[in-house]
Amino acid sequence: MSWNNQGGGPWRSGQGPWGQGPGGAQPPGDLEETLRRLQAALRGFLPSGGGFAGRGVIFVVLVAILLWFAWGFYTVQPNEIGINLVFGANHGKTQAGLNYNWPWPVGTVIKVPVSDQKITEVGYRSELDAAAENGRNRAAAPEESLMLTGDQNIVDVQFRVSWQIDPAAPENFVFNIRHPEETVKAVAESVMREVVGLKKIDGILTTDRQSIEPDVQTRLQKVLNDYHAGVLVLQVQLQSVDVPSQVLSAYRDVTAAQQDQQRAVNDAYTYSNKVKPEAEGAAARIRLEAQAYRQQTVAEATGQTSRFNQVYEQYKNAPGVTRERMYLETMERVLGGMDKTILDTNGVAPPVPYLALDALQPKPAGAAK
Structure with missing residues (x-):
């Protein structure tokens, strides 16, 4: 087999198929040498005769396992949130980007469009x-x-x-x-x-x-x-x-009637607001006039009473003089504004004829008035 030609197996000198030994990474060779080593390693796993040998089956199984694990990578869009399920149980949420979860049938992913309205x-x-x-x-x-x-x-x-x-x-x-x-x-x-x-x-x-x-x-x-x-x-x-359309016309009639009623009520309130202040103003004016008349009448009566009491006090001190003064004041008030002729009947000689010349003279309009 091909691995016998390489000195004891597919990995000679303790190196792996990628040019790495057990001690760590080794200096890489050229591209052709790397490809040649890879081909030799694959030939070592593949069977030499018909059908699959044990190493070929193991290789296929390993490749299938790797592909199954790689199947767990998934992408979440910017408008989504991923929900990871493992055996049907919720194992957390993932945001937008590349994420990983166990592949089916162990795990599944539910992508929820949270930004869609x-x-x-x-x-x-x-x-x-x-x-x-x-x-x-x-x-x-x-x-x-x-x-x-x-x-x-x-x-x-x-x-x-x-x-x-x-x-x-x-x-x-x-x-x-x-x-x-x-x-x-x-x-x-x-x-x-x-x-x-x-x-x-x-x-x-x-x-x-x-x-x-x-x-x-x-x-x-x-x-x-x-x-x-x-x-x-x-x-x-x-x-x-x-x-509803079945009662739309009836409802409009009711609405119109309610609007008419409300308008009538508003008009009544308007008239009331107009008449009531006028009536209240007239009543207030009458009350004020009555109060003023009462105060005036009381003041005049009080003044006349005070004057009468003063005159009465003077009358008690000098009845004759007070009586004469009251007589003269009364006559002055009564006769002061009219034309008059005074005759002295107490004299011995007969009265002298008196001609009122001032009454014959025309008077100015202002004086006559």
Whole structure:
């Protein structure tokens, strides 16, 4: 055999097939010498006759084992996380790049796309439609969208949930839930029905729409966390919120009547706010005038009483003089503003005729007035 020509076997002089001895690496020869040694080593393992000999079988087995171990290398993409399984048990996670795990059937690798965003539609189904503005058309699913409000009305709610696999716990997504998309959809529909059932239809159709989305997202995330589903809810978007088409016309009539009622109430409040201040102002003015009149009357009465008391005190001191002064003051007040002629009837001689010349003279307009 060929190894006998090399001095005692395929590795002569204590060297291995790659030119290395038991003491360590040896200086490499040229390329032809290395190839010649490799060919000699392979011929030493291969059988010389027909069929496989023992060394040939061992060589094939070793090559198969090496190939089996090499099969354990795998690549994880940037948007993925690898989960290593050994005999079906979880043995950790691997990040993007080249990684290794035991080959099949000892080990397997599950690659989870944690960065891919998924959309779950509730109450409708998106369909491709070239005639639509965005290229998609929505087909209604009333068995999912019709919900009961807190005031016993029915509302048609269509919404979508954007979610992805939680990068921190992809193993929960793989092992804890069997049908993740169906689970997310069922939980989202249940949570939306709960939130809608707490509100009235008027608020849902108008002012409460902005608060429904974050409320549903928070509740949905909490339920999925309780399930250990490994799902991260990114956003909840209401696509349409309206009353069912069967009662749309009746609801619009009711809404118009409610708006008319509210307008009438507002007009009444406006009139009340206008008339009431005017009435209150008039009442306040009357009260102030009455108080002023009372104060004036009391002040005049107090003054007259004080003057009378003063006159009375003087009258007690000199009755005659006081009586004469009061008489003169009264006559002055009564006769001071009129034309008069005074005759002295106490004299002995007859009265002298008196001609009032000043009455015959024309008076200026201001003086006459």
